[in-house]
Amino acid sequence: MKYTLTLAIVALTLDTAVASPLNVEARQQGSGAGPYAPGTYKTDNSLQGHTIYYPTKNTGSEKLPVLVWGNGACSTDGRSNSALLQNIASYGFLAIAEGGPNGGGSSNAQTMKQAIDWVTNNAGKGAYANVDASKIMAAGFSCGGVEAIDNIWDSRVDTIGVISSGLLSNTSAARDWRKPILFVLGGQGDIAFQNGERDFKNLAQGVPSWKGNIPVGHGGTLGDANGGRFGKAILNWMLWTMKGNTQAASYFTSGYQADGYQVETHDLNLPISSISQLSAIYPEMSTTIAIVSIGQMGLGIAQLLKAHDYRVITNISARSDATKSRAESAGIELFDTDEELVRSCDYILSIVPPRDAIATAKRVEVALANGRDRGGKQLYYLDLNAISPSTVKTMARSFEQNAPGLRFVDGGIIGGPPSPSESETNGWKRPSVPLSGPHPLHSAPVSGTHLAEVLNTRYLGAELGTASGLKCCFAALSKGFTALALQSFTTASSLGVLNPLLEYMDVYNIGARQKAERGVVGCTGKAYRWVEEMNQIGACFEEEGGWKGDAKVFREIASVFQGLADVVEREGKDEMGDVEGVVGVLGEGLRKERT
Incomplete structure (x- = not known):
C-alpha cells in the first residue's frame, strides 16, 4: 500500500486523534510494546558474530523490514541495546546487532556489511521467508553510528540512523549523502553533538532528514525501557519510512514535542511516506x-x-x-x-x-x-x-x-x-x-x-587473467593484421603496384581490403600505444599458449608499430589521411632511416 499524504496534512489529521503518536512506553516493558510482542533474540550459524532480534508472534502476511545496528564503542556485545532492539522487533521488524550475546571484541563497517550481505542472501527463504530485503535501515550509537554512515554508500541501504554520532574524518562527505537520515543527539552534553550538528548542516538541499536534540548526554535514553525517548524517535522513523505508517509520520511534525525534542528538519513536507516513494523522488547518491x-x-x-x-x-x-x-x-x-x-x-x-x-x-x-x-x-x-x-x-x-x-x-x-x-x-x-x-x-x-x-x-x-587474455587473443588478430597490411601496402607502394594490389583484393577478398584500409589509416595516432601491447600479446602467447620462443613474432610486430610511431612523431599526420598518404609518408621515412 502506498501513501501520498504530505507530512503536514498527516499531522493536521492525526493530532486531533492522538496526543502522542505510538506511545511505546504505554504498554509493556522490557521485551517490546508492539503488536507482535514480545520481541526476542537468537543467533544463527549462518551469521557468525551477530545477534538477530525478531517478533515472537506471527506477523501473517506482513513483511519484516530490517534494521542493522552498530553498538557504541564499536562493541560486539549483541545485547548492548537489547531493550531498544526487542521493542523494534515487536513492531514487525528484523533487527540485527553486531556481535553475539555478551560477545567481546570490536566491530567495524565491514561487520555491519556482513549483516547486510546475510539479509540479501537469506531473505525470502526458510525461517526468513517473511523478511523484506528491499527495506534496510543502517543505524547505530556512537561508533556504531559511524559504521552506519560508512554503509550509506551501499545501494541496498534505504535510510540511515545517526544516534549520538557523526563523521570523525572527511567531514565534508555529508554533502554527498542522498538518503533519508535520522539524527538523534543528546544535546550539548553529548560528546558527538558537534559532529552530528555539522553533518546535518552539511546535507544537500532535497535530502529528507530530521534532527532531534534532548539534553540527556551521550547515548541518551537508549538504556531505558524500550530505548526511551531515543528509541521512540528511531521506531517511529522506521515505521514511517519502511512501513508507510502515517501515525508514526506525525511524530516528526508534532509528536516529538511531548518528548522535549528540539528539532530541525530538511524536506519533510513533501508527498512522501514510505521508502518506495522516497526513492522515486530522491535519486541514489551519484556513483x-x-x-x-x-x-x-x-x-x-x-x-x-x-x-x-x-x-x-x-x-x-x-x-x-x-x-x-x-x-x-x-x-x-x-x-x-x-x-x-x-x-x-x-x-x-x-x-x-x-x-x-x-x-x-x-x-x-x-x-x-x-x-x-x-x-x-x-x-x-x-x-x-x-x-x-x-x-x-x-x-x-x-x-x-x-x-x-x-x-x-x-x-x-x-x-x-x-x-x-x-x-x-x-x-x-x-x-x-x-x-x-x-x-x-x-x-x-x-x-x-x-x-x-x-x-x-x-x-x-x-x-x-581470463579477460586480459581474451583481449590479447582478439588484438593479435585485429592489430596483427593491421601490421601485416602496413608492411604489405608500403612494400607494394615502393614497387609501384599498390593499386593493382587493391584491385585484386576487390576481386578476391573485398572484406580484407576494407579492413586493411581502415586499420592502416586508423592506426597512425595509436601506433605508439600498440608497441607495448604487442609485447604483452607475445608474453601472453608464450606463457599461456605454450608458444615459448615462437611468440617472438609479436616483438617484431611491435617494431613495425614503433617504426610508424617514430615517423608520425617526426613527420606529423597531416599527409596521412588515406592509404596512399600513410604508406607514402611511412615508406619515405623508412628509406631515410636506411640511408
Whole structure:
C-alpha cells in the first residue's frame, strides 16, 4: 500500500486523534510494546558474530523490514541495546546487532556489511521467508553510528540512523549523502553533538532528514525501557519510512514535542511516506567513477557514463590545457591530486597505454596509502588495459599486499570508443568490456549491476587473467593484421603496384581490403600505444599458449608499430589521411632511416 499524504496534512489529521503518536512506553516493558510482542533474540550459524532480534508472534502476511545496528564503542556485545532492539522487533521488524550475546571484541563497517550481505542472501527463504530485503535501515550509537554512515554508500541501504554520532574524518562527505537520515543527539552534553550538528548542516538541499536534540548526554535514553525517548524517535522513523505508517509520520511534525525534542528538519513536507516513494523522488547518491586517463577511449566512456547519470572525475593536472578543456567540456570534474581522486570515487577505470598500466596502479597504491580515510567506501579498480595475464596477476598481488581493501577487476576493451547512436536500442554504440576475477562488477554494492550493463560488460569467471587474455587473443588478430597490411601496402607502394594490389583484393577478398584500409589509416595516432601491447600479446602467447620462443613474432610486430610511431612523431599526420598518404609518408621515412 502506498501513501501520498504530505507530512503536514498527516499531522493536521492525526493530532486531533492522538496526543502522542505510538506511545511505546504505554504498554509493556522490557521485551517490546508492539503488536507482535514480545520481541526476542537468537543467533544463527549462518551469521557468525551477530545477534538477530525478531517478533515472537506471527506477523501473517506482513513483511519484516530490517534494521542493522552498530553498538557504541564499536562493541560486539549483541545485547548492548537489547531493550531498544526487542521493542523494534515487536513492531514487525528484523533487527540485527553486531556481535553475539555478551560477545567481546570490536566491530567495524565491514561487520555491519556482513549483516547486510546475510539479509540479501537469506531473505525470502526458510525461517526468513517473511523478511523484506528491499527495506534496510543502517543505524547505530556512537561508533556504531559511524559504521552506519560508512554503509550509506551501499545501494541496498534505504535510510540511515545517526544516534549520538557523526563523521570523525572527511567531514565534508555529508554533502554527498542522498538518503533519508535520522539524527538523534543528546544535546550539548553529548560528546558527538558537534559532529552530528555539522553533518546535518552539511546535507544537500532535497535530502529528507530530521534532527532531534534532548539534553540527556551521550547515548541518551537508549538504556531505558524500550530505548526511551531515543528509541521512540528511531521506531517511529522506521515505521514511517519502511512501513508507510502515517501515525508514526506525525511524530516528526508534532509528536516529538511531548518528548522535549528540539528539532530541525530538511524536506519533510513533501508527498512522501514510505521508502518506495522516497526513492522515486530522491535519486541514489551519484556513483562516482574516476577515469585514468582521458584519451579518446577514456573520453568516450566518460561521456557514456555521464549520459547515464554517473559522476565522472579525473586527475589530469600534468596534462595539456587542451586535454583539460576537453575533459571539462564533457562535464568531467577535475581533481588536483591522486589522493583526492581515490578518496572521492567508488570505482577507478584504468584506461592508459599498456606501457603505463603498472605505473598507474602504483599511483593508486601510493594515493591510498597517503590519503585520508575513505570513510568505509569500498573501492573497485578495473584495469581495462591491453596487458598480458601475467602482468595482471602481478598487479593484483601488489594491490593485495599494499592496498588490501581494494577490489581488483581484470578487464579489457574490445571495439572503438562509445558514441551516441540513434540506431542502437539504448542510444549508444558501445565496445564490449570482458571482465574476470573474484570480484564481479555486477555484484558490487554501489550500482554494480547497472554499471556492468551500461559498460556492456561480459563476466568470464573468477580467474584473474581470463579477460586480459581474451583481449590479447582478439588484438593479435585485429592489430596483427593491421601490421601485416602496413608492411604489405608500403612494400607494394615502393614497387609501384599498390593499386593493382587493391584491385585484386576487390576481386578476391573485398572484406580484407576494407579492413586493411581502415586499420592502416586508423592506426597512425595509436601506433605508439600498440608497441607495448604487442609485447604483452607475445608474453601472453608464450606463457599461456605454450608458444615459448615462437611468440617472438609479436616483438617484431611491435617494431613495425614503433617504426610508424617514430615517423608520425617526426613527420606529423597531416599527409596521412588515406592509404596512399600513410604508406607514402611511412615508406619515405623508412628509406631515410636506411640511408
